[in-house]
Amino acid sequence: MKIQTKYHGTKEYNEDEVITFKKGIPGFEELTKFIIFQVEENEVFSILHSIEDEKLGFVVVSPFYVMENYELKLSDRIIEELKIENPDDVLVLNTVTLSSKMEDITTNLQAPLIINIQNKLGEQIIIDNGKYKIKHPLFKE
16 A cells, blocks of 8 residues: 655555554644654654645654653553553554654653554543653753
8 A cells, every 4th residue: 555645755554554543643633644754864764644635644753762760650541552562562653753853852751652562543642740851852962
């Protein structure tokens, strides 16, 4: 299958790569099907792209790139809804807010995307922990 993205050209994907966010992503609840692909020539960033809206893609990054000791506890509800059986099946990503100024590029450590990579189910959750910011600077000066 193929999707013509607005910013990343044509991307090919297989049906088994599609991640379902049953509730959508906050602000985009009507969109539930996404794929992930690497940003070309950049191993840090990926794109979480809607296959239902070719114009919508989120730049994402692993929180462990930003903060080595990033940790979260998944609720029983999330574990059940995403059918998580093994911690190794969990992929955690955070959305990135871009800016023309490097010092203004941030990531949302407070609302990670939790993805079960085995069954391709995902959900964005909110962490109630004061040490994680919504606009955490991605690059240190």
